[in-house]
Amino acid sequence: MLRRARDDKGENNMRILCSNDDGIHARGLESLIKIAHELSDDVWVVAPQEEQSGAARALTLAHPIRIRKYEERRFSVTGTPSDAVMLGVTKILTDKVPDLILSGVNNGQNIAEDVTVSGTIAAAFLGMSMGIPSIALSLARFSREHVRWEAAEAHGADIVRRLLEEGWPKDVVMNVNFPDLDPAEITEVEITRQGHRDTHQLYAEERKDLRGGKYYWYGFTGDLSDPPEGTDIHAIYAGRISITPLHLALTHDDSHRSLSDAFKVRRWKS
Numbered sequence: 001m002l003r004r005a006r007d008d009k010g011e012n013n014m015r016i017l018c019s020n021d022d023g024i025h026a027r028g029l030e031s032l033i034k035i036a037h038e039l040s041d042d043v044w045v046v047a048p049q050e051e052q053s054g055a056a057r058a059l060t061l062a063h064p065i066r067i068r069k070y071e072e073r074r075f076s077v078t079g080t081p082s083d084a085v086m087l088g089v090t091k092i093l094t095d096k097v098p099d100l101i102l103s104g105v106n107n108g109q110n111i112a113e114d115v116t117v118s119g120t121i122a123a124a125f126l127g128m129s130m131g132i133p134s135i136a137l138s139l140a141r142f143s144r145e146h147v148r149w150e151a152a153e154a155h156g157a158d159i160v161r162r163l164l165e166e167g168w169p170k171d172v173v174m175n176v177n178f179p180d181l182d183p184a185e186i187t188e189v190e191i192t193r194q195g196h197r198d199t200h201q202l203y204a205e206e207r208k209d210l211r212g213g214k215y216y217w218y219g220f221t222g223d224l225s226d227p228p229e230g231t232d233i234h235a236i237y238a239g240r241i242s243i244t245p246l247h248l249a250l251t252h253d254d255s256h257r258s259l260s261d262a263f264k265v266r267r268w269k270s
Contacts, residue, residue, distance in 0.1 A: 014040040017098040017127070019084045020106065021119025023051040024076035028105035031149045031156070032137065036102055038157035044098070046088030048119075049076040053108075054218075055119035057082055057126070067091065081123035089130055101127035101134040102160070105152045109140030109177050111232040112195040112225075115246060124173040125248065135160060135174040140236045142180060142222065154183035155241060168245060175244040179236050188240040195231030199223045 016036045020029050024047040036043040048055075049068060060079040067087060068076045075092055077084045081103065089097060103123040110118040120136050127134035139152050155178065163174055179186060201220045209215055227233035235242035 013042065014099040015042040015093070015096055016040050016044065017085070017088050017093065017101045017132075018043060018045045019047050019081055019088065019101065019103050019123045021048065021052045021055055021081045021103075021123065022107050023048050024070070024074075026051070026107065027147070027149060028107050028139065028152075031105045031139075031153050032102055034153050035105075035137070035156035035160065039100075039160060043073065044088065044093060045074040046084045046092055047076055048081060048084055049078050052080050052119045054117050055080045055082075055122065056117045057122040058119075059083060059086070081119040082126040085123045085126040085130075089127075089132070097130075098127075098132055100160075100164070101132050102137065103127075103134065104137035105149065105156070105178075106136070106138035107141065107147070108138065109142075109236060110136060110138040110175060111140065111177055111236060111242065111244075112197050112227075115175060115194060115244075121173065121175060121246065124175075125246075128171065128173045131170065133164070133168075135163065135176060137176045138178070140177045140179055140242075142224075148180050148182060151181055151183055151186060152178045155186060159189070159241065159243070163243070169247075171249075172245045172247045175232070175242075175246050177232060177236055177242040177244075179239045179241065181239055185239060186241060188238075190235040190238075190240045190242055192232040192235050192242045192244045193230055194244055194246065195225075195227045195233040197225040197227075197233065199225050 018032050018036055022028055058080045060083050065077055065079040065083055077087050103120045106120040110120055115121050124134035124136040203219055204216045205219055207215055232242040232244050
């Protein structure tokens, strides 16, 4: 199990690497840095140069990647969230591997099916695959009018601290979603499982450019689903902070068992 790093005096000496998928200039990244500084003074930032929402676990394999330095501990890369973590660990923080990777705070929820396309969660998975404890944090917004980043800022450090104290397996990342509420309204935390929406929200809107050519822009309907209790969606709807342990073992066990039985009954012929 993973534990928080401490020095001989009992003071926190973690090295924290912050990343995201919304880009180096994203407002949510500033919230993440604030959370990280409540936990440690050794905080570094390596994030995509441009927004990479929906990039999932993509790596930039066919193009060169460049690193840009903004400040002593703040960098961007011309690539994906996974690129940012990979280069942050192997090319920037070469003197000491991070003790913890925090990804976010994402501008929007990463729950249910979102976890398979989220660059925020992908950055955490890349960190996990490199043997570094990793946590993804997102603000579950359902309105574009007012973003309450203070919800994550008020509760984020305590959530991360408690997770580190409890520990979790090395092949797991923690997926934390904050409800879009005033901090005082958030009074409960729920350990959840990944849910599944009963509505299809993604759509492609057709538009025309100034020369009459067609182009398409993805959007989401924002329709609410009817999730069962215990899921990340239900917790967010109820105004609770959702914490979901995620891992990359995607094998469907029931199908594996039934197919194994079916393919044993006769000799295979192509």
